[in-house]
Structures are given as structure tokens and as C-alpha cells.
Amino acid sequence: xxxxxxxxxxxxxxxxxxxxxxxxxxxxxxxxxxxxxxxxxxxxxxxxxxxxxxxxxxxxxxxxxxxxxxxxxxxxxxxxxxxxxxxxxxxxxxxxxxxxxxxxxxxxxxxxxxxxxxxxxxxxxxxxxxxxxxxxxxxxxxxxxxxxxxxxxxxxxxxxxxxxxxxxxxxxxxxxxxxxxxxxxxxxxxxxxxxxxxxxxxxxxxxxxxxxxxxxxxxxxxxxxxxxxxxxxxxxxxxxxxxxxxxxxxxxxxxxxxxxxxxxxxxxxxxxxx
Amino acid sequence: xxxxxxxxxxxxxxxxxxxxxxxxxxxxxxxxxxxxxxxxxxxxxxxxxxxxxxxxxxxxxxxxxxxxxxxxxxxxxxxxxxxxxxxxxxxxxxxxxxxxxxxxxxxxxxxxxxxxxxxxxxxxxxxxxxxxxxxxxxxxxxxxxxxxxxxxxxxxxxxxxxxxxxxxxxxxxxxxxxxxxxxxxxxxxxxxxxxxxxxxxxxxxxxxxxxxxxxxxxxxxxxxxxxxxxxxxxxxxxxxxxxxxxxxxxxxxxxxxxxxxxxxxxxxxxxxxxxxxxxxxxxxxxxxxxxxxxxxx
Numbered sequence: 001x002x003x004x005x006x007x008x009x010x011x012x013x014x015x016x017x018x019x020x021x022x023x024x025x026x027x028x029x030x031x032x033x034x035x036x037x038x039x040x041x042x043x044x045x046x047x048x049x050x051x052x053x054x055x056x057x058x059x060x061x062x063x064x065x066x067x068x069x070x071x072x073x074x075x076x077x078x079x080x081x082x083x084x085x086x087x088x089x090x091x092x093x094x095x096x097x098x099x100x101x102x103x104x105x106x107x108x109x110x111x112x113x114x115x116x117x118x119x120x121x122x123x124x125x126x127x128x129x130x131x132x133x134x135x136x137x138x139x140x141x142x143x144x145x146x147x148x149x150x151x152x153x154x155x156x157x158x159x160x161x162x163x164x165x166x167x168x169x170x171x172x173x174x175x176x177x178x179x180x181x182x183x184x185x186x187x188x189x190x191x192x193x194x195x196x197x198x199x200x201x202x203x204x205x206x207x208x209x210x211x212x213x214x215x216x217x218x219x220x221x222x223x224x225x226x227x228x229x230x231x232x233x234x235x236x237x238x239x240x241x242x243x244x245x246x247x248x249x250x251x252x253x254x255x256x257x258x259x260x261x262x263x264x265x266x267x268x269x270x271x272x273x274x
Numbered sequence: 275x276x277x278x279x280x281x282x283x284x285x286x287x288x289x290x291x292x293x294x295x296x297x298x299x300x301x302x303x304x305x306x307x308x309x310x311x312x313x314x315x316x317x318x319x320x321x322x323x324x325x326x327x328x329x330x331x332x333x334x335x336x337x338x339x340x341x342x343x344x345x346x347x348x349x350x351x352x353x354x355x356x357x358x359x360x361x362x363x364x365x366x367x368x369x370x371x372x373x374x375x376x377x378x379x380x381x382x383x384x385x386x387x388x389x390x391x392x393x394x395x396x397x398x399x400x401x402x403x404x405x406x407x408x409x410x411x412x413x414x415x416x417x418x419x420x421x422x423x424x425x426x427x428x429x430x431x432x433x434x435x436x437x438x439x440x441x442x443x444x445x446x447x448x449x450x451x452x453x454x455x456x457x458x459x460x461x462x463x464x465x466x467x468x469x470x471x472x473x474x475x476x477x478x479x480x481x482x483x484x485x486x487x488x489x490x491x492x493x494x495x496x497x498x499x500x501x502x503x504x505x506x507x508x509x510x511x512x513x514x515x516x517x518x519x520x521x522x523x524x525x526x527x528x529x530x531x532x533x534x535x536x537x538x539x540x541x542x543x544x545x546x547x548x549x550x551x552x553x554x555x556x557x558x559x560x561x562x563x564x565x566x567x568x569x570x571x
Binding site: 003006009010013014017018020021023024027087088090091093094095098100106109110113115116117119120121122123124125126127128130143144145146147149152176177178181202205206208209212213223224225227228230231238241242245248249252253255256257260 | 282283285286287289290292293294296297299300301302303304305307308311318366369370372374375379381383384385386387388390391392393394395396398399400401402403411443446447504506507510511525528529532533538541542545546548549552553556
């Protein structure tokens, strides 16, 4: 009896937590109606909203649609994940394995970056990006965030758990440090790369403040910025609006569900050991 | 150890170069430049080079009513959302941590999904849910209990609350997961030791679990305060700080000054005041977590 009660409570809570999203998905499959509904089962099932949302907004520039924003986000996210993993793991490798003057200074500098929120540096960052002529470019969206203190820290910690004997053998055979990094360390550190890739994906896909200040051209807007253009629809076209939000929400949710073991594991290691 | 020559050691710095070049240009230099600019009048639209004005920007903030409103709203936001999130988070974690519960992964996934979705997307959905007037979804549900439609995002008394509800709902799963990992590190033997004694589950929680969770609680508390002080996106999307300035927070104010009015000097002064507060909190956390570690081991 007590056990049934537990399941009832926990199921109701889970339903309550998911209800905003269930409502969003349901409304996105319903025919547009001016009068809102609190249903979580679609009325007059249709996929029309998705087709319309994908071709929205076409207001200032006919060629710019939701697809443009989506593609921009894919490009920026892909560069930040691939480039970021490379830059962070390179630095993490020498910090984990090598001894050289200033090693600790470099390590603590990486940790110090974690204490500095973007809002504190945003204005000089904006001035630098403007000075470089990067406003409305992919460079502005990618380069400032290619390295992360958290990533360097995570890679350093993970590399230290790999036995050093393999590297020493390669060293005696005359291979360079970069060869050892690329051919010995990287293949052995797949779990660390997996976890960091997912964290970087989530972060890059959902980033908002920085793109907001460095992109003014509608062609360069990433998905999160493009979404704000849907706000004007909140009086009438709820189906179209929720379809757009569902598309934007889908990639992180799918990634999370597939890789959740890595995801929560990495999240906890980072937040609790730090 | 293998002997390394000088040339090889120089190579190490090449490994560090990309990461630290970016840090220097986009983090370390801006931190310094930000404090420097806070003493200048620098409107990037109207003037070409910064004018030194001493403490004038700070004086301006001190006398600006909107700035004080933004501080008040931020403090209300922090002290209302953080404890509620933590209380609900620990309750969920206790429920999910029961040994006899099945489908744990499924439930954890349900609670965690709000954490991973885009803040912008869910904020826009929130605008529909909390639409003022009789068509809003929440108002429809409330009307079934005889409650008259509320103004939510259009009501200056409720706008900040509407955003707070969103943030609590979205972050709950994250807090729960951190608490779950804290709970899993408490050894079973501790509970077995009292298994034969007549203690209630509440007593077990209060005298065993809660004290052992103290490091986790302090970690969550301080990181959440730091995070909440920087709330921006949901407010920007849902209310744009309004109606009036009823939901303007510190970062919204900074955005307004820096990127709407282009008053870079004033915005840097705001950034610096925020930074000092956050830095104190971070140092406090480092200090406490170090002390706790010693006690724990």
C-alpha cells in the first residue's frame, strides 16, 4: 500500500514536471485556433505547423527562414565542439603530463577563468570583436569560446588516470609529443572526450547572451535568437509558435536521452570535484 | 622519468598556446579593461574615445533609482528561488533514492529533461502558459477552481514571480541530481547501525542524512546563489524587465546600459560591482569546501 502511494506521488510529480513540454508538443500538432486550450492531447491532428514554422519568418529578408537559424546553430555548435575539444585537450595534456616553468600558474589560470562570468567581460569583449571587424561573423560566435577552463581541468584530471608506461615506450621509440598525444592519449581518453563533447554541445546550442550582442544581421542569427522572433505570434498562432519551439528543443533532448549516462556522470565529476 | 631537452620544453608551450591566447584576449584582458573603462565616459555611438570621469559612473549608479530597483529584484529573485529549488530538489532526491523504487532511470530522465532544453524556447512557451487574460493556459486551469484570470507577465506585481516559477521548475532536476549523488555516497552501514532501533524515517533524515549532506548543500547553495545573481535570459525573453522596471535584474540593467544605450563606462561599473559580489561568494565557497573536506576525510 505504502509502495503504491510512492509510485503515485512520483508519477504525478514526473507528469507535472513534463506537462509544459507535453502541452507544447500537443499544441504544435493541433490545428491553429485563436482560443487556447489546456489540452495535452492534440485536437485535429496536423503537421502543417511544422512546415510553416520551418519557413517562418521571412519578414525582413525573404531568403531567411527558421532553417537559416538552424543551420547557423549547427555550424557554430559543430565548430565549438570539435575545435573546443582539440584546444582543451592539448592544454590538458601538457598540464597533466609535463613539468615546465609556470605549469602551476597555467593550471590555476585555467581554474580562475571559471570564476569570471561573461557579463563581467562582455563589454571589452564586444569592443575587441568590433575592433577586429567580427560583428556578424562566425568568428565572433566561435573563437572567444574555443577554450574553456572547465574543459582543460576535466581533460587534465582524466589524462592523469591513464598509465604512463605506454607513453614512455613511445618516447623511447622516438615519437614526438604531438604524435603521442594524438595516437596514444586521445584514443585512450574516449570517455572524457564523449562527456566533454556532450557538455559543449548543450552549452553551444543553448548560448544566447553573446550571440545577442554580436549579431545584428538577421542572416547571422543562431537558432536561440531566431526563436525570439516568434514572440510576436503569441496572440494568434500558437500552433506555429509551439512547433518552432519543439524543433529547437529536440536536439538537446535527443542527445541527453541517448547519452545520459555520460552526461550526468561528467556533470557530477565536474561540479563536485571542483 | 625520461630526460627532456630544452627544445622539447618549448614545445609544451605550443600545446598551451591556443587555449591561453584565447583566455588572454577574451577573458583576462577584458577583466582588466572592464575595471579601467568603469572610470570613463564612453558612449560608442556619440564619442570616439573614452573620457576620464573618475568615480562619476559609480556616483550615477548610486543615485539611479532603476539601478536600485534592479538590485532589489535580483535579491528577491535569489532569496526566493534558491531555497525553494533546494527544498524541492532534496525531496525529489530522497524519493528517487529509495532502494525499492523501480524505473529509476525513467523518472530521473523525466525530472532532468527541463534542465537540458533551451531557456529561450521554454521561456516563449511560458509566455503562452502564463498569458494574461482568460485564454492563458494557467488561467484556464485556475478558473476551474474559481480563481479569476490573473495578469501574470503583464502585472507588475506578478511578472517577477512568473519568471521565478519558470527558473525553479527548470533547475529542479539539476539540484536533484547533485543531491542524489550526495545521497549515494552515504554508506549503507550508517543506516544499518540504527536499523534495529525504533527511529522514524524523519529522525533518520534529520540526524543522519541531512548532516552528512552538508557539503553537498553548501556547494549547491553557493553555486546557485552565484548563478541566480546572473539571471538574464528568461527575463529578457518573457518580460524585457517590465512592466515598468518590475522585473529588471542587474544583468538586464547592464544589457540595457551597454547594448541599448551604448553607455559602456556605466555598464562596466555595473559589471564590476557584480563581479566583486560574485568573487566574494566564490572565495567563500572555496574556503568552506576546503574546511569540509578535511572534516569529511
